[in-house]
Amino acid sequence: MEIKINNKKENKPENNKGFSELRQDLVTGDWVVIATGRSKRPEDFFAVKSEDKNEERNNDNGEDCLFCDPEKSGQEKDVLIYRRSDGEWTLRVFPNKYPAFSRAKIPRPIEKGPYFAMTGVGYHEVVVTRDHYRHLALMEKEEVAEVFDAFADRYLDLMNKKSVNYISIFHNHGKEAGASIAHPHSQIIAIPVISPYINLELKGAESYWRANKECVYCAMVNYEKESGERIVCENDEFIAFCPFASRVAFEVWVMPKKHTPYFERINDESKLKLAEVFQKSLNSIYKGLNNPPFNFYIHTAPCDGKDYHHFHWHIEILPHTAIWAGFELQTGIEISTIQPEKAAEYLRKQQI
Amino acid sequence: MEIKINNKKENKPENNKGFSELRQDLVTGDWVVIATGRSKRPEDFFAVKSEDKNEERNNDNGEDCLFCDPEKSGQEKDVLIYRRSDGEWTLRVFPNKYPAFSRAKIPRPIEKGPYFAMTGVGYHEVVVTRDHYRHLALMEKEEVAEVFDAFADRYLDLMNKKSVNYISIFHNHGKEAGASIAHPHSQIIAIPVISPYINLELKGAESYWRANKECVYCAMVNYEKESGERIVCENDEFIAFCPFASRVAFEVWVMPKKHTPYFERINDESKLKLAEVFQKSLNSIYKGLNNPPFNFYIHTAPCDGKDYHHFHWHIEILPHTAIWAGFELQTGIEISTIQPEKAAEYLRKQQI
Numbered sequence: 001m002e003i004k005i006n007n008k009k010e011n012k013p014e015n016n017k018g019f020s021e022l023r024q025d026l027v028t029g030d031w032v033v034i035a036t037g038r039s040k041r042p043e044d045f046f047a048v049k050s051e052d053k054n055e056e057r058n059n060d061n062g063e064d065c066l067f068c069d070p071e072k073s074g075q076e077k078d079v080l081i082y083r084r085s086d087g088e089w090t091l092r093v094f095p096n097k098y099p100a101f102s103r104a105k106i107p108r109p110i111e112k113g114p115y116f117a118m119t120g121v122g123y124h125e126v127v128v129t130r131d132h133y134r135h136l137a138l139m140e141k142e143e144v145a146e147v148f149d150a151f152a153d154r155y156l157d158l159m160n161k162k163s164v165n166y167i168s169i170f171h172n173h174g175k176e177a178g179a180s181i182a183h184p185h186s187q188i189i190a191i192p193v194i195s196p197y198i199n200l201e202l203k204g205a206e207s208y209w210r211a212n213k214e215c216v217y218c219a220m221v222n223y224e225k226e227s228g229e230r231i232v233c234e235n236d237e238f239i240a241f242c243p244f245a246s247r248v249a250f251e252v253w254v255m256p257k258k259h260t261p262y263f264e265r266i267n268d269e270s271k272l273k274l275a276e277v278f279q280k281s282l283n284s285i286y287k288g289l290n291n292p293p294f295n296f297y298i299h300t301a302p303c304d305g306k307d308y309h310h311f312h313w314h315i316e317i318l319p320h321t322a323i324w325a326g327f328e329l330q331t332g333i334e335i336s337t338i339q340p341e342k343a344a345e346y347l348r349k350q351q352i
Numbered sequence: 353m354e355i356k357i358n359n360k361k362e363n364k365p366e367n368n369k370g371f372s373e374l375r376q377d378l379v380t381g382d383w384v385v386i387a388t389g390r391s392k393r394p395e396d397f398f399a400v401k402s403e404d405k406n407e408e409r410n411n412d413n414g415e416d417c418l419f420c421d422p423e424k425s426g427q428e429k430d431v432l433i434y435r436r437s438d439g440e441w442t443l444r445v446f447p448n449k450y451p452a453f454s455r456a457k458i459p460r461p462i463e464k465g466p467y468f469a470m471t472g473v474g475y476h477e478v479v480v481t482r483d484h485y486r487h488l489a490l491m492e493k494e495e496v497a498e499v500f501d502a503f504a505d506r507y508l509d510l511m512n513k514k515s516v517n518y519i520s521i522f523h524n525h526g527k528e529a530g531a532s533i534a535h536p537h538s539q540i541i542a543i544p545v546i547s548p549y550i551n552l553e554l555k556g557a558e559s560y561w562r563a564n565k566e567c568v569y570c571a572m573v574n575y576e577k578e579s580g581e582r583i584v585c586e587n588d589e590f591i592a593f594c595p596f597a598s599r600v601a602f603e604v605w606v607m608p609k610k611h612t613p614y615f616e617r618i619n620d621e622s623k624l625k626l627a628e629v630f631q632k633s634l635n636s637i638y639k640g641l642n643n644p645p646f647n648f649y650i651h652t653a654p655c656d657g658k659d660y661h662h663f664h665w666h667i668e669i670l671p672h673t674a675i676w677a678g679f680e681l682q683t684g685i686e687i688s689t690i691q692p693e694k695a696a697e698y699l700r701k702q703q704i
Contacts, residue, residue, distance in 0.1 A: 019691055023596055023597040024597060025556075025595075025597040026556075026560070026568055026571070026572060026596070026597070027552075027553050027556035027557060027560070027568050027569070028552045028553060028556045029556060030552075030597070031597075032597045032598065032599050034598065034691055034692070036691065112575075112579075112596070113575035113578070113579065114568075114571045114572065114575055115575070115596045115597075117596075117597075200379075200380045200382075201379050201380060204377075204378075204379040204380045204381060205379060208378070208379070216378055216379050216466075217379070219378070219466045220378060220466065223464075223465035223466055223467070226465070227464075227465065243377075244375055244378070244464070244467045244469075245375040245376060245377040245378070245382070245383075245384045245386075245467075245469075246384065246386065247384050339371055339386055339388065340386070
């Protein structure tokens with residue numbers, strides 16, 4: 001991947017609250033971020049024992065929540081705010097107080113022996129909906145559509161910033177899924193490099209297109225519609241299904257039926273259609289699995305100006321069930337312990 | 353990857369205790385295993401809430417431990433057993449009671465629309481050391497060498513089985529790292545397909561070799577020795593260091609200094625040298641991070657008969673600290689919250 005870099009010393013991070021570097025794995029070419037945020041002592045990494053866990057509940061009860069009143073709790077200034085007709089806010093987006101990236105314009109390259117790195121330049125924002133208890137699975141589709149509206153809105157702004165080549169939009173629900181604050185919130189990260197998993201998808205989609213003159217995701221959508229056994233729900237524009245090669249139990253992908261590489265080009269009508277299928281999927285997971293922790297992540301084409309006509313944007317939802325063998329994510333082949341067909345069948349039942 | 357497959361119907365799994373299928377991701381080509389083991393109801397996947405967690409401790413106290421006396425607790429027959437001179441066992445290897453794979457000889461291909469899968473054929477074994485409480489970080493190096501001895505021993509047997517093209521050897525310590533049984537144990541999985549991450553490493557190592565006429569891991573070892581700042585410990589044959597592009601805080605790689613692609617060719621003298629550096633690394637993590645959960649995984653070349661002279665085997669240790677942002681494993685770029693240089697410095701201090 002080409003990255004515009006600039007060696008001039010004056011490009012120091014503007015708001016560097018800690019060390020932040022994008023480092024490239026010498027073998028795989030994958031990028032990692034080493035971001036220390038507030039300077040941490042090694043002792044801060046002490047393993048939390050199960051018996052202590054109840055003490056560090058992440059304010060599930062809504063008391064002193066940092067996101068219930070972001071202004072009062074000293075968050076940074078909103079970059080986007082949606083309000084009801086009576087003036088009360090419903091959704092706000094503001095920079096992460098402890099960003100993993102610094103807002104310098106151009107990354108400075110760093111060479112160390114055989115290794116390559118660059119300063120951790122980028123944008124890290126938080127998308128917060130108002131209600132502390134009502135998370136996405138429990139919202140009306142109009143409210144969920146507003147969240148997608150905010151995602152697209154911020155995407156269209158951030159994609160034009162210098163050095164932004166990829167924008168990750170993701171959501172963690174529940175402490176076990178990485179949410180350090182219980183109040184429902186999504187995160188947006190805009191950076192100079194493409195994430196490893198997206199790279200694999202881009203390459204796979206491109207080579208399938210070359211071999212079959214067809215989009216691999218379209219092939220998937222067509223077969224899922226025909227077979228039906230993995231469908232969770234659908235409407236005329238979107239389909240949600242448990243992928244054939246699910247990595248975790250009850251994994252769900254939400255995908256536009258029409259071929260389209262770029263999430264940010266979604267129109268208002270489609271946002272509502274997406275919200276309907278997406279909310280129904282999340283709600284089925286919520287009801288069927290007793291409100292499990294989950295992550296979702298929007299997989300969309302990079303915004304580096306290249307042509308990605310072979311890609312097909314979609315959302316991947318990964319619930320963390322009691323018997324998630326998440327460790328295989330690092331150690332090799334994933335082992336999922338339920339057939340996607342049975343998972344889909346069970347999720348469909350939750351909608352009755 | 354080429355896989356020997358056979359379409360005859362008589363190749364049914366011999367010990368199929370549940371559904372097991374290797375399914376290929378249509379986009380990335382990665383393989384996942386859908387293995388249901390004992391048939392599970394969807395309700396079994398209910399999320400375990402934090403408040404219930406203390407109730408389902410995985411027999412940390414050693415009572416009724418399935419692995420303290422494997423014979424009595426109804427495990428399958430040992431495939432390997434090591435004994436002290438007085439006849440008492442010190443280490444045993446037996447088939448996993450609930451294997452993710454069935455021991456058929458040749459996988460049966462399954463085509464479903466655009467998708468490709470095969471029956472989940474393979475071997476799944478458990479390596480158990482005798483003492484319930486003394487895990488690898490607390491053992492003498494001679495005891496750790498015995499564990500590596502067992503790994504190599506089983507590897508050399510399994511690699512010659514039909515349809516075995518890759519052997520994964522890994523260890524999960526602590527429930528948060530996926531260990532469902534507290535008694536120290538490692539796992540060996542021998543299957544027809546290569547794990548996705550190893551594939552990336554093989555490709556990366558090959559292209560580095562082509563470009564630089566040198567092994568990428570040797571380049572790393574040389575630079576780490578020269579710089580010293582990320583070294584955890586070393587002897588004349590092995591080096592342990594926090595990788596430059598660490599994916600998680602306090603990640604440690606243990607690597608032979610001499611170029612060698614195949615773990616299973618290690619000799620007895622080198623096993624002891626490996627055990628020394630490996631045990632010291634684990635012990636530094638144990639002391640420095642308050643006995644955190646961790647995984648380790650032996651990265652070695654496939655046993656599919658192809659030439660992997662460009663690869664360099666090694667072990668990757670991934671501790672789970674209190675603030676492990678493990679969710680990024682799926683959602684994109686990893687964010688590690690401590691510099692590998694500082695992590696290595698802290699781990700070195702634990703050895704004094």
